[in-house]
Amino acid sequence: MEIEFIQKLAKPAETKIVFLVMDGIGGLPGEEGLTELEKAKTPNLDKLAREGICGLHQPIAEGITPGSGPAHLSLFGYDPVKYQVGRGILAALGINFPVQEGDIAARGNFCTIDSQGKVSDRRAGRISTETNQELCSLLSQIKIEGGEVFVETVKEHRFLLVLRGGGLSADLADTDPQVVGQAPRQARSLSAGADKAVKAVNDFLAKAKEVLSDKHPANMVLLRGFSQHPAWPSMGEAFGVKPAAIAGYPMYRGIAKLLGMEILDTGEEIEDQLNTLEKSFNDYDFFYFHVKKTDSYGEDGNFSAKVKVVEQTDNLIPRLMKLNPDVVVVTGDHSTPSLMQGHSWHPVPALIWSKYCRPDKVNKFGERDCLAGSLGKRLPATALMRLALANALRLDKFGA
Amino acid sequence: MEIEFIQKLAKPAETKIVFLVMDGIGGLPGEEGLTELEKAKTPNLDKLAREGICGLHQPIAEGITPGSGPAHLSLFGYDPVKYQVGRGILAALGINFPVQEGDIAARGNFCTIDSQGKVSDRRAGRISTETNQELCSLLSQIKIEGGEVFVETVKEHRFLLVLRGGGLSADLADTDPQVVGQAPRQARSLSAGADKAVKAVNDFLAKAKEVLSDKHPANMVLLRGFSQHPAWPSMGEAFGVKPAAIAGYPMYRGIAKLLGMEILDTGEEIEDQLNTLEKSFNDYDFFYFHVKKTDSYGEDGNFSAKVKVVEQTDNLIPRLMKLNPDVVVVTGDHSTPSLMQGHSWHPVPALIWSKYCRPDKVNKFGERDCLAGSLGKRLPATALMRLALANALRLDKFGA
Numbered sequence: 001m002e003i004e005f006i007q008k009l010a011k012p013a014e015t016k017i018v019f020l021v022m023d024g025i026g027g028l029p030g031e032e033g034l035t036e037l038e039k040a041k042t043p044n045l046d047k048l049a050r051e052g053i054c055g056l057h058q059p060i061a062e063g064i065t066p067g068s069g070p071a072h073l074s075l076f077g078y079d080p081v082k083y084q085v086g087r088g089i090l091a092a093l094g095i096n097f098p099v100q101e102g103d104i105a106a107r108g109n110f111c112t113i114d115s116q117g118k119v120s121d122r123r124a125g126r127i128s129t130e131t132n133q134e135l136c137s138l139l140s141q142i143k144i145e146g147g148e149v150f151v152e153t154v155k156e157h158r159f160l161l162v163l164r165g166g167g168l169s170a171d172l173a174d175t176d177p178q179v180v181g182q183a184p185r186q187a188r189s190l191s192a193g194a195d196k197a198v199k200a201v202n203d204f205l206a207k208a209k210e211v212l213s214d215k216h217p218a219n220m221v222l223l224r225g226f227s228q229h230p231a232w233p234s235m236g237e238a239f240g241v242k243p244a245a246i247a248g249y250p251m252y253r254g255i256a257k258l259l260g261m262e263i264l265d266t267g268e269e270i271e272d273q274l275n276t277l278e279k280s281f282n283d284y285d286f287f288y289f290h291v292k293k294t295d296s297y298g299e300d301g302n303f304s305a306k307v308k309v310v311e312q313t314d315n316l317i318p319r320l321m322k323l324n325p326d327v328v329v330v331t332g333d334h335s336t337p338s339l340m341q342g343h344s345w346h347p348v349p350a351l352i353w354s355k356y357c358r359p360d361k362v363n364k365f366g367e368r369d370c371l372a373g374s375l376g377k378r379l380p381a382t383a384l385m386r387l388a389l390a391n392a393l394r395l396d397k398f399g400a
Numbered sequence: 401m402e403i404e405f406i407q408k409l410a411k412p413a414e415t416k417i418v419f420l421v422m423d424g425i426g427g428l429p430g431e432e433g434l435t436e437l438e439k440a441k442t443p444n445l446d447k448l449a450r451e452g453i454c455g456l457h458q459p460i461a462e463g464i465t466p467g468s469g470p471a472h473l474s475l476f477g478y479d480p481v482k483y484q485v486g487r488g489i490l491a492a493l494g495i496n497f498p499v500q501e502g503d504i505a506a507r508g509n510f511c512t513i514d515s516q517g518k519v520s521d522r523r524a525g526r527i528s529t530e531t532n533q534e535l536c537s538l539l540s541q542i543k544i545e546g547g548e549v550f551v552e553t554v555k556e557h558r559f560l561l562v563l564r565g566g567g568l569s570a571d572l573a574d575t576d577p578q579v580v581g582q583a584p585r586q587a588r589s590l591s592a593g594a595d596k597a598v599k600a601v602n603d604f605l606a607k608a609k610e611v612l613s614d615k616h617p618a619n620m621v622l623l624r625g626f627s628q629h630p631a632w633p634s635m636g637e638a639f640g641v642k643p644a645a646i647a648g649y650p651m652y653r654g655i656a657k658l659l660g661m662e663i664l665d666t667g668e669e670i671e672d673q674l675n676t677l678e679k680s681f682n683d684y685d686f687f688y689f690h691v692k693k694t695d696s697y698g699e700d701g702n703f704s705a706k707v708k709v710v711e712q713t714d715n716l717i718p719r720l721m722k723l724n725p726d727v728v729v730v731t732g733d734h735s736t737p738s739l740m741q742g743h744s745w746h747p748v749p750a751l752i753w754s755k756y757c758r759p760d761k762v763n764k765f766g767e768r769d770c771l772a773g774s775l776g777k778r779l780p781a782t783a784l785m786r787l788a789l790a791n792a793l794r795l796d797k798f799g800a
Contacts, residue, residue: 026758027758028756028758029758029759035758056774060798061401061783061786062779062780062783062786062787063783063786063787063788063789063790063791063795064401064409064786064790064795064798065790065795065796065797065798066797066798066799067797067798067799067800068799068800069799069800070798070799071799080798080799081405084799085799087800090799090800094800337758339756340756343797344756344790345787345790345795346758347774367758368759368760368761371760371761371772371774372772376776377455377774377775377776378776378779
């Protein structure tokens with residue numbers, strides 16, 4: 001279902017929607033045969049499950065393990081196969097660099113070139129982040145014709161390059177040859193109209209090579225994933241909501257910003273975030289509330305710590321419900337089973353609570369319980385946003 | 401989900417996948433109110449069902465009864481609506497004729513024409529297969545300009561025609577008028593660039609008419625379904641696997657070959673096939689293991705014999721599991737209820753076993769038990785391949 005279709009049906013309302021996203025919530029059974037969510041004591045989520053409807057969603061498609069970016073886009077109703085974010089832009093989001101319209105962003109690597117100019121190490125021996133910072137501050141001083149240069153440290157050998165200047169196209173090939181023994185490539189346009197950008201990037205590359213010439217092993221740079229801030233319909237345009245994000249981590253704040261959400265100041269603890277929600281509840285009508293640590297502990301393989309974050313989140317539900325939201329969606333962006341120490345393809349438990357839910361027979365919020373729920377076992381994640389809007393009485397009838 | 405999408409995510413791994421396909425496994429209740437699979441004693445499959453995940457898949461779409469070709473394509477991740485095999489090629493696969501790239505293949509019928517050259521019987525009175533063989537051997541001697549001619553008996557009035565020669569297009573209309581009282585049509589191109597093929601086919605038709613002139617009732621031929629070996633991505637290209645087929649029947653070996661599987665020598669008994677699997681287990685990483693007789697007995701309406709084949713297959717599961725496969729998929733290509741004596745549209749029970757399955761509550765491998773499983777009640781069959789690859793840790797994350 002295309003966003004353009006929903007857009008035509010969206011209508012204004014006074015109702016408020018909260019998306020409580022426990023990152024990586026889906027899991028796999030631990031020693032006792034229960035998943036993290038099944039193991040956690042969640043009386044408040046269970047109550048929502050009982051009153052609302054449950055199921056499992058699929059972020060992309062059966063068997064596909066999503067990155068955080070695509071998984072979040074799905075949750076907010078944007079088909080991530082259609083709405084793909086360039087890697088340069090993702091890198092910018094990841095370090096909270098404020099990309100502007102018209103900027104082109106690329107992922108950069110410091111690399112080592114030999115005396116013949118050929119790449120001998122694509123990662124410059126994984127230099128320290130401190131060295132990276134020194135080098136980035138040198139590269140930031142480069143001046144190019146008709147544009148501004150921003151060079152920001154990411155981590156170790158990785159950095160972000162942003163060029164700002166009117167009319168720069170991002171339709172450029174990578175300069176990273178992907179193998180050692182070849183020289184770094186020149187920038188090359190992939191379509192007509194990128195000549196100005198080619199010139200700007202090559203100008204930067206030539207000057208960077210000069211600046212870094214005595215900085216062995218980090219004596220050159222490789223660039224990948226040139227991209228621009230995408231021109232997507234904002235959530236406001238698409239769904240008629242006034243959305244705000246309550247997320248502590250840059251990556252998620254970045255994605256929210258891409259979709260036109262207001263990014264609220266908040267802390268990294270769930271309780272800080274809830275304070276923010278309470279404070280701003282009157283000012284917006286869609287809230288993206290992001291709990292990061294379910295995912296972090298899943299990635300660490302720390303089963304019991306993940307359980308604990310779920311329980312902490314559950315504890316705060318009564319305060320959330322006291323705000324009288326019209327629709328509450330509780331789910332994750334994807335699964336991060338502690339057992340796998342990483343994202344996975346497994347469907348993600350989800351519940352929708354509103355006074356217009358037709359209750360199913362699910363009484364507990366857990367993976368296996370949700371299998372019996374009316375949202376189904378593999379609901380396309382993009383459907384959650386539509387269902388939230390419907391339950392908030394924010395969608396008109398289709399056809400007469 | 402397009403194969404091209406999966407192709408970008410596929411990554412190499414040491415893991416091994418076994419697809420155990422019990423042809424036509426899905427059934428309908430017999431006298432005791434149980435389906436063939438429900439009736440069969442299957443302790444080993446039930447154990448896999450308990451440890452893994454279950455559900456039912458839908459080969460094509462709700463209500464669509466698939467032929468063996470499309471149903472198998474779906475199982476292997478190829479959308480059979482997009483990847484259509486021409487009928488000529490299917491006929492060649494069915495009799496194990498080694499079609500080469502560039503060949504054009506057509507289904508042939510011997511027919512009867514009257515003194516005015518009009519078709520009076522499109523099937524030449526269903527001549528015997530023996531007569532067919534004699535006539536095919538005569539037609540095989542036909543020489544045409546710039547090409548080779550192969551004419552092979554299929555059965556009764558049906559034969560296969562293959563023309564081999566550079567640059568022959570298969571974009572030709574059928575010569576079969578589909579009704580009696582009209583003359584067989586001349587070959588006719590359906591697009592530019594088929595002139596050479598038109599000439600070759602008409603040359604063949606004229607000479608066939610001559611050869612058959614005194615062979616009443618089989619005194620002419622009709623051709624349908626001109627087609628070529630399709631240029632599809634092989635399973636190796638698409639999914640990064642090294643696949644092998646352990647199938648006794650030509651049709652299934654043919655389909656496997658179309659997808660780039662290695663066709664292993666084996667016998668027609670399930671036990672022979674298991675011996676082959678054991679012998680070759682180190683040499684490949686994807687195995688298509690085809691059990692034919694569940695379907696054959698279904699087609700015969702022989703409920704109890706179908707039950708018995710399921711039990712025989714179940715008996716061999718411990719030997720299969722001893723090989724330590726990483727992922728086992730057990731399912732059928734479609735349903736063949738004994739009650740209907742033919743293929744049907746009913747969803748097909750399926751289970752996936754791997755150490756990364758999130759168990760559901762299914763404890764028995766049967767149609768009704770599978771309804772509660774986490775694969776869902778109508779999983780698109782093409783998703784099975786993706787899920788198998790995911791469980792084998794052979795797919796990269798989508799997006800960062």
